[in-house]
Amino acid sequence: MEKINDMKRYGLSEAFTVYSEGFKDLTVSRVISQQKGLYRLISEYGEKNGQVSGKFHYNVHTISEYPAVGDFVMTDWNEKNDSAVIHQVLPRRSCFMRKAAGGTAQEQVVAANIDTAFLCMDLNNDFNLRRLERYLAIAWSSGATPVIVLTKSDLCSDLDSRLSAISAVASGADVLVTSCINDLDFEVLYPYITKGKTSAFIGSSGVGKSTIINCLMHENLLNTGSIRSDGRGRHTTTHRELFLLPCGGMVIDTPGMRELGMWDAGDGINTAFSDIDALALKCRFRNCTHSGEPGCAVLKAADNGLLSAERLRSYQKLMCENRYIEDTEDYLAEKREKFKKIAKYNKNLHKR
Numbered sequence: 001m002e003k004i005n006d007m008k009r010y011g012l013s014e015a016f017t018v019y020s021e022g023f024k025d026l027t028v029s030r031v032i033s034q035q036k037g038l039y040r041l042i043s044e045y046g047e048k049n050g051q052v053s054g055k056f057h058y059n060v061h062t063i064s065e066y067p068a069v070g071d072f073v074m075t076d077w078n079e080k081n082d083s084a085v086i087h088q089v090l091p092r093r094s095c096f097m098r099k100a101a102g103g104t105a106q107e108q109v110v111a112a113n114i115d116t117a118f119l120c121m122d123l124n125n126d127f128n129l130r131r132l133e134r135y136l137a138i139a140w141s142s143g144a145t146p147v148i149v150l151t152k153s154d155l156c157s158d159l160d161s162r163l164s165a166i167s168a169v170a171s172g173a174d175v176l177v178t179s180c181i182n183d184l185d186f187e188v189l190y191p192y193i194t195k196g197k198t199s200a201f202i203g204s205s206g207v208g209k210s211t212i213i214n215c216l217m218h219e220n221l222l223n224t225g226s227i228r229s230d231g232r233g234r235h236t237t238t239h240r241e242l243f244l245l246p247c248g249g250m251v252i253d254t255p256g257m258r259e260l261g262m263w264d265a266g267d268g269i270n271t272a273f274s275d276i277d278a279l280a281l282k283c284r285f286r287n288c289t290h291s292g293e294p295g296c297a298v299l300k301a302a303d304n305g306l307l308s309a310e311r312l313r314s315y316q317k318l319m320c321e322n323r324y325i326e327d328t329e330d331y332l333a334e335k336r337e338k339f340k341k342i343a344k345y346n347k348n349l350h351k352r
């Protein structure tokens with residue numbers, strides 16, 4: 001077969017190459033879009049649809065083991081077939097995962113193997129610090145670096161007060177301000193989307209994620225839309241998709257999210273609330289839950305006005321939500337075990 005794509009441009013790093021060499025006769029591909037069970041894949045031989053093998057289905061323990069946009073997968077890329085068969089997902093470098101929308105206790109992978117998670121928030125209608133804290137916690141636990149992107153600055157009349165409110169919750173994440181009125185405003189994103197790097201645009205519907213990607217592509221490739229007048233937000237983007245930009249980086253567009261539930265994000269909560277984490281070191285009890293124990297430094301800071309009551313409530317709510325998932329889903333441990341096995345298997349194969 002003729003080689004037409006350089007997979008390095010699609011983010012295939014040294015580590016993924018090493019993993020992939022453990023699978024003889026299979027071709028490494030990247031998932032570039034996903035619509036229900038149907039995947040679009042790219043490999044050095046071109047683009048093709050793909051589906052997981054019967055054996056893959058059979059061996060799956062949890063939903064997050066299925067391929068997601070951004071994943072590198074090992075496929076049977078037969079010239080004669082229209083569709084490639086996916087046999088294996090290579091261990092993920094990062095994984096932005098949430099609790100799936102609706103009542104079920106199931107996880108959903110929003111994007112895999114991303115370097116940067118652009119957390120997009122509209123400075124006008126969508127501004128909500130508590131939701132941003134939630135996004136930050138999940139992003140920090142994903143292994144990607146969160147960057148806060150404040151959109152539609154042209155519609156915002158009190159940018160300074162918005163920025164100072166954000167700085168109180170950003171907890172180390174960079175904060176960028178954009179507007180689509182002037183294309184040059186998007187240049188602030190360029191340092192994060194260099195060659196070989198993948199980023200994902202994540203946020204509520206209508207904040208302008210697809211608008212930004214169109215500007216970065218210098219082309220109106222993606223549909224963009226306005227929110228319905230009842231404010232319920234029709235989703236314009238309906239599936240997740242990865243694009244290679246003229247500047248060399250890759251971006252993933254995602255549909256707007258109405259809910260972003262915690263899924264195994266304990267570490268991320270601690271990072272997103274590093275101020276509370278630092279205070280907690282001074283609590284009398286090592287396992288203090290900051291809900292009334294004597295000698296609690298966190299509650300003391302809240303009483304003294306050093307920590308806002310809303311932020312403390314937000315922290316406790318996220319912790320509680322996360323603990324619920326950890327307690328009920330003991331198969332998470334099983335899942336980790338399985339990924340460890342895959343990694344070990346690949347390593348041994350490579351050694352031989």
Ligand SMILES: Nc1nc2c(ncn2[C@@H]2O[C@H](COP(=O)(O)OP(=O)(O)OP(=O)(O)O)[C@@H](O)[C@H]2O)c(=O)[nH]1
Binds near residue numbers: 151155210211236255
């Ligand atoms: N005034 C103003 N409008 C913008 C800006 N960016 C986007 N919009 C408008 O906001 C609307 C929604 O933009 P989209 O890019 O479709 O939003 P999205 O985040 O991709 O939405 P979903 O695909 O539903 O998740 C469109 O009508 C855009 O023209 C901006 O910087 N300023």
Ligand SMILES: [Mg+2]
Binds near residue numbers: 255
């Ligand atoms: Mg969109």
Ligand SMILES: [Zn+2]
Binds near residue numbers: 289290293297299
């Ligand atoms: Zn405490």
